[in-house]
Amino acid sequence: MNTPAQASHDDSYASEHDHKKCVSEALGTAEHLCVVRGVQLTPIRHQVLELIWENHKAVKAYELLDRLKPQMDAAKPATIYRALDFLIEQGLIHRVESLNAFVGCRCSAHQHEQLLLICNNCQEVEERSAPEVMQALSQEIKQADFIVHSKALEIHGICVKCAQTMAGEQH
Amino acid sequence: MNTPAQASHDDSYASEHDHKKCVSEALGTAEHLCVVRGVQLTPIRHQVLELIWENHKAVKAYELLDRLKPQMDAAKPATIYRALDFLIEQGLIHRVESLNAFVGCRCSAHQHEQLLLICNNCQEVEERSAPEVMQALSQEIKQADFIVHSKALEIHGICVKCAQTMAGEQH
DNA sequence: AGTTAAGTGTTATATTATAACATTCGTCTT
């Protein structure tokens, strides 16, 4: 499979906002939730979650594996996939179905199913709770007499920042 | 990867409605659209489309390959994937992202992006145009200043028929 | 000490998908 182009803004998400705060909040919430739920956020799981939170881009399992290896020589596919399974079960990350990739979840404590806006240019993923969409969805699903287990709501396109960057480069 | 349980109703979609008509309409529309668009629905592509339309279940690429081989001994992965790429480009089938599988599209001529209700029990997929959902989505995406390229809207759960079957089996 | 359950280590393999290059075939050009 081809390596997707990894556009990267100077003013990327990671620098535009206070990403350290962003990460520490996410990890703090994760640690707290795991204690509350009586599940173990083991060192491996914590490391994988940290790697995922390095930015807001969707990241592939084998890329995480490569990034984990320097810290953990023994890391194998199963190491990553087990950690990912746990993190998904706990709602701490999203699996991006349309990319076979993973991204941190900011909404672990609340409802987990969100609308994902996925930039085809920079791979950053924006989560939106999109209440009107969810409301309309509920109605529609109810009309169909369908019993929901899970939702994957993924929009691909170009994010604001990339659109601006591209517009700037036109001149 | 595990083989998903393939539940199958006596009163399955395929027998409940006039599936022959369903298939002939789908194939007829496909043939017509390809003529209009000046693209070639070659024998291979036609055969793959027919295989996909054998039922309303999401089907895997390698399962299609196995089903194609009796008719076409030379069939290889590339054979299937090329046909699938064409059919997707032309909007004649959906790729179900959350299953890495494929299903016939009833709405080729109109808007292609639909809400998919995917039964975890029988693998049947119901397409719904869900105008209210699409309207709410447009609003939400506009608010995010996001430029849409494509949408994957996939709901997993249990379809009406399976729910009824299960309820019946409780006694 | 013995048992158990959860987590991890390790090897192997299954599943999904694409790359790369050769060949065929019909059509258009000369």
Place this chain on the structure above:
DNA sequence: AAGACGAATGTTATAATATAACACTTAACT
């Protein structure tokens, strides 16, 4: 007719994604 072309297909190889299966460790409980 000969050659050029583009689209489709044939063919081989391999990349990328994911899981199975079984062994081992550890901590908690009995």
